Amino acid sequence: MGPSDLAKPRALAYLEHMKTLLTALLVASATLISAQSLPNVSVLKLDGSKTELSSLREEGKPMIVSFWATWCKPCINELNAMAEYYDDLHEETGVTLVAVSIDDSRTSPKVGPFVAGQGWDYTVVLDPNSDLRRAMGVNNVPHTFLLNGAGEVVWQANKYVPGEEEVLVAEVRKLK
Amino acid sequence: MRRIAVIVALATAGSAAAQMGQTDAFGGTLRAVVQMDAQLYVRDSVLDPAGDYYPDERALGQGWALFTYERGNLRMGMRYENYQNAILGFPTGYRGEGITYRYAQWQQGKFDITVGNFFEQFGQGLVFRAYEERGLGLDNAMDGSRIIARLPKGLTLKGVIGRQRVYFAKSDGILRGTDAEWALREAVPVLDKMGLGINLGASFVSKFQRGFDPLLNLPANVGSWAYRLGANYRGIDLKAEYAYKINDPNFDNGYIYKPGEAFVATATYSRKGLGVLGTVKRIDNFSFRSDRNAQQFDALVNFIPPTGNLHTYALPALYPYATQINGEMGYQFDVNYLIPKKTKLGGKYGTKLALSIAASQSIDRRPLEDGSFGDKGTQGYLSDALMWGEIPYFRDVNFGISRKFSSKYKTQLTAYRFVYNKSVLADGVNDYAIINAPDSDSVLVVPAVVWEQQFALPRHQTLRTEFQWSGGEGFRGGLAMALAEWTVSEHWVLAIQDIYNYGHPSESRRIHYPLLSVVHFDGPTRVQLGYGRQQQGIFCVGGVCRVVPPSNGLSLSLTTQF
Known part of the structure; x- marks a missing residue:
């Protein structure tokens, strides 16, 4: 103006x-x-290399995309709660959980050590310029999406309340 | 009110659609996200005896909606914003309504072209970062164009040009920037085989702003450049960036002509169960804005990450730290450790330990050879890059332990010790004033403790509690807080909290700050209703903090997407 x-x-x-x-x-x-799928935006892996979010999904299998940050307490609670189901659920349904960190340059160096200290087995990626966050319409974290084998969003929640992991696990099993 | 009704209607429509994004007949997708906040204020004679903070409007509301359309290689988007007027604590520059953000982006092969508004960051952002933090009212989006070329062998080139957003107007200065990054791993197969990642990068950013000053010869073009290195090998990660800026007299540095420098380096080590981080940095006269006279959050070109943790528990968050862009030296050291599960110490689920030590101090500052010190129109001061200054800005040592005892109970205990320079961080006193009158410097030691617990109740309900305490003489004094949050169902959460400022130095401010909130969730929709007192606080983003006035009243917040 x-x-x-x-x-x-x-x-x-x-x-x-x-x-x-x-x-x-x-x-x-x-x-x-009708509904559709993942935006065409690249993210950073923890080793600094670029990747497309869609390439992290196992072909034809469901995927959970969970937006989080090292400073977001409910996000960490959610990912910790899911950690207890993840190994079995992955084996059973082939689901991949990708934890997208929206940490900016202030806190993004902490993501690697933080994830290690939590003992998570998830694929963790960084979205430092918030490109994916904007493209997926994520306002606040936590925000979790469940995509079916065709890559369509079938469930989402823009919060975490304790016990929600059970709802998500049930939704994933429905896609089997 | 009519506009609020429209937003509510949009939101309701959105919650009905369970799925995200809608596809049109041409295979394109439309997504939208909507946020609305409104507050109704109550006159509170205890909190605000003179009514200084009570807004004339009595009710304030603001909202925005972002639409993104994507089809094949094309993406377009726009955001409509509306402030009638901005709620208390938000920058007052947000006044009015309009489409503040619109762009079209085309990705084809190696090229990615954006015209209109965009957000972008070079390296860690030391010389360029256009970004938004909507919740805090920070938005320095570029309006111009951007080209990104992703070339073979791991080379990425970026070019940007444009002006930055300042509320409903634009900054006076024009920004031009270019960045090159080379991921060696993609060019040298041996490195890839070894699993050794090396990234090299360099950026150059220049601003143009005409200068008219009867006394000073203001540079119209200010150039700034940065070099960076990243290395990654088997859980070890190194990142370092150095930036330099030519003379740039501006409001922040008191219109001195000294060139600026910034250096940040971080090393981390991660393996499952253990994470270690070490950071060092030095900033010397590195305020960079596209308008030399801008203040607060306005027209920031770059972003210098503060060292230290971003605390989100209410009481520790009352002592935030922001980078001192005129100069600081600092370090941080973090360890995260997981005592393995099914061990005697770790218990059934494992136990998590976290230690963090961070400090920030002034840089060395001495008068120039002619005896002047920080005077407008001079080189300002002399500084030895390897020497610490004598003013402590901030220290933060905290240790946390968290453990899940059973499927029904888990708990976390964190202890903090802050050294908080109130003169610098809350009152904005500069180094020269403190060096000239060291007794005026007010530095507090603030201990704090937070204990959080979570209990599983029957019928999938949960109770979460927080007990917090923080001490310290003067400034805010002692504070105690209790919070209970009851998750009634997947769709409803009820929370009640009270902060009691029992130790405030002024007796009339030893008051309670009760707050009651109800949150409703439904898929992508969240509606939050709160009633109670809001304490006077400090919000910090990047290098800048702003004071949030105290208030009492009813607040409504709504967010959804479709």
Whole structure:
């Protein structure tokens, strides 16, 4: 918005904004049909190499994508709770859990040592520029998605409450 | 109110759709995420006797909705924001409404092109980081264009140009930047075979802002560059970055002409059950904004990560640390250890230990040869890069132990000791003032303890409790807190907490801060209703902190996506 925009009557500018927004919404909603899958965004593995999120899924198997951060207590509780089911569940259903850390450059160096100290077996990736977070519409952490074998989101929760891991485990088993 | 109704309607529609993203007839996908916050304030004569903080509006509300459309190689998005007016504690620059973020991005083969708004970071962000933290009101998105080329043999090149967002306007300065990163592993097969990852990177960022000053000859172009190295081998990871900036007189540094320098290096070691981290850093005159006169969170070009932990328990979080961009030296050392499960010490589920030691101190600062010290229009000061300064800014030593005793009970105990320089961190006093009058420096020692427990109740219900205490003479004084959070079902959580500031130096402020909240979850939708007192706090992001005023009232927060 430059100095010329500031001179424009505010009401007019506002109307223009609303018009654009509504047009976009209408165009979008008119063509909606069904649900779909993972955005095409790359993430960083803990060894610093880049990878696509979709390449971490076992072909035709379900995947859990869990957004978390080292400073997010409920996220850690959730991943700890899932850890007790994970080995068996992976064997049984082929599910992969990818823990996407949204830690920024302040805390991202801690992710490796932190994960080691928790003893998790998950695939942990970093999303330092929040590209995946924005693309998947994640507002706050924890936010967990369950994708079926075709890569479609079938369940999600943007929080963790104790006991929720049992719900998630049951949802994964349904996909078997 | 009508706008709030629209947002609520959108949100309700969203919660009905269990699945994320909608596909159109052309195979494209639309996603949306919506956030809304509203507060109704109550006049509280105990908390705020003179009514200084009581807003004229009595009710404040804000919200935003982000839409992203993706089809094949194309992605487009926009965010509509609305502040009628911004809630207390949010930067007051957010006033009004409009589409503040819109972009189109095209990925084709090696190239990734964005026009419009974008977020980007070079290396650790020492010379460039455009990012957002919506919850805190931080958004320095670029408006311009970006090209990323992912070339063979592990080489990535980036180029950016544009201006940064400052609330509903843009920064005065233009930013141009370029970055190159080379992942050697992809070029040298031997390294890949050995499992040795080496990354080299370099960035250059320049800002252009005309300068008119009757006394100072202000540089219109300010260049800054950085080099970085990363290495990874069998659980050992090293990262180091050095940055330099030419003379850049600005509000933060008191308009001095000294060049800036920044260095951050981190080494970590990780294997299952053990993680170790060590960091050292030195920052010297490294405030970098695309507008030399900007303050607070405005027009920040870079981000210098603070050393120390980001505490989220309420009482330790009252003593936050922010990087001192005008100069600091610091280190951090962390150990995470898991005592294995099914051992005598570890118990059935294992026991987790965490130790963290972090410190930040001023850099060496001495007057120039002509005797001047920090004066506008001069080189400012002399500094020996290998010497510590004498002002302690912050120390944080904490130790935590957490253990799950059974499927019904787990607990965590953490003890902290902070050394908190109130003059520097809360009052914003600069080094020169403290060096000239060392007695004015107010440094507190604050011990704190947090005990968290979680009990499984019948019918899949859970009770979580927190008991917290923090001490310290002066400033906030002693505080005690208790919290109980009852998970009624997968969809409902009830929480009640009280903080009692029993040791506040001023007797009239030895008050309780009760807070009651109800949270409802339904798939991607979360609605939170709270009622109670909010303490005066300090919010810090990157290198900047801001004070959040005290308030009392009803708050509603809603988030959803579809």
